[in-house]
Amino acid sequence: MTTVLIVDDEPQILRALQINLHAHGYTVVPAHNGTTALQAAQTQPVDVVVLDLGLPDMDGLEVIAGLRGWTEVPIIVLSARHGSHDKVEALDAGADDYVTKPFGLDELLARLRAATRRSGVQVAEPLVTTAEFTVDLANKQVTRNDAAVRMTPTEWSVLELLVRNPGRLVSQQQILTEVWGPAYAKETHYLRVYMAQLRRKLERDPASPVHLLTEAGMGYRFQP
Numbered sequence: 001m002t003t004v005l006i007v008d009d010e011p012q013i014l015r016a017l018q019i020n021l022h023a024h025g026y027t028v029v030p031a032h033n034g035t036t037a038l039q040a041a042q043t044q045p046v047d048v049v050v051l052d053l054g055l056p057d058m059d060g061l062e063v064i065a066g067l068r069g070w071t072e073v074p075i076i077v078l079s080a081r082h083g084s085h086d087k088v089e090a091l092d093a094g095a096d097d098y099v100t101k102p103f104g105l106d107e108l109l110a111r112l113r114a115a116t117r118r119s120g121v122q123v124a125e126p127l128v129t130t131a132e133f134t135v136d137l138a139n140k141q142v143t144r145n146d147a148a149v150r151m152t153p154t155e156w157s158v159l160e161l162l163v164r165n166p167g168r169l170v171s172q173q174q175i176l177t178e179v180w181g182p183a184y185a186k187e188t189h190y191l192r193v194y195m196a197q198l199r200r201k202l203e204r205d206p207a208s209p210v211h212l213l214t215e216a217g218m219g220y221r222f223q224p
Contacts, residue, residue: 002116003027003045007037007063008052008078017050020105026112034058038066042126042138046073048115050108053079053090061093068094069160070126070137074115078103128163130211130224133202135163142202149201154179158194159202162212162222171219195220 004026008014011032018028029046031037034055041049049067053060064075077090080101087098096118097111126138133144140156142149151159157179162170172191176184184190195214199206213221 001025001027002047002112003029004112005029005031005037005040005046005049007031007034007049007055007060009033009054009056010052013052017108021112024109032056034060034063034066037063038138041067041071041073048074048076048112050076050078050112051095053077053081053086061089064090064093064095066138069140070164074118076108076111076115078108128166128224132204132211135159137163144202151201155194155198155201158191159198162220166222166224169215169219169221173219175219191220 002025004021006014006017006021006028008017009032014030014032018030021028029040029044031040034057037049037051040046051060051063055063060077060079064077067073067075074097075095076097076099077087077095078099078101079086079090081087082100090098096115099108099111126136128135128137133142133149135142137160140160142151142156142159158175161175161178172188173185175191176187180187180190195212196206199209199212203209203211211223213223215221
C-alpha cells in the first residue's frame with residue numbers, strides 16, 4: 001500500500017483526507033504541524049507527502065526544505081494560497097505539484113497517482129553516521145563526540161553534496177557548479193580550501209582523512 005503523509009492544521013480536512021484516502025487503499029500518516037511532519041518522515045517509510053503551507057509552527061516552505069535535505073519523496077502542496085508567486089516559491093523550494101483549496105477528491109487522487117508513478121527514487125537515510133561524526137541531513141546539523149559542529153553555509157553545502165552520494169566520486173566541476181554556480185566551475189582552489197576546513201572539523205587526522213577523500217585531479221568522495 002502507498003503511504004501518504006498528510007500535513008494540515010485543520011482537523012476537519014485532516015480527518016476527511018484520512019477517511020477518504022484509506023477508503024481508496026492508501027495508508028495515511030497524519031501530522032498537524034511541520035515539526036511532527038518532519039519527525040514522522042524520518043521515523044517511517046513515506047511514499048508521498050501532501051502538505052499545507054499555512055502551518056502553526058513553521059511555514060510549509062521550511063518543511064519542504066527540511067525534507068529536501070535528505071529525500072526526494074514526492075511533495076504535493078495543498079494550499080489556500082492561490083497566487084502564482086506562492087506556487088512558484090513552493091515549486092522552486094522542491095515541491096512536485098500544487099493543488100489549491102477547495103479541491104476535489106478525484107483531482108487529488110489523480111495527482112497522488114501521478115506523483116507515485118513518477119517516483120522511483122530511493123529515500124536516503126536522514127542520519128548518516130561515521131566513526132567520527134554524524135550528519136543530520138533533515139535538520140542540517142553535524143555532531144562530533146556528542147557536540148554540535150559549527151558549519152558555515154558553504155561548508156554545509158559541500159558536505160551535504162558529498163554525503164548524499166556515499167561512496168561515489170563527485171567531480172570538482174559538479175561541486176563547484178552546484179555550490180558556487182556555473183561561473184566558478186574552474187575555481188578548484190575554492191574546493192581545496194573548504195575541504196581542508198571540513199577535514200579539520202571532522203576528521204581525526206586531517207592530514208590522513210578516512211571519510212572525506214580526494215581523488216587527485218578528479219574530485220572528492222565521501223566514505224561512510
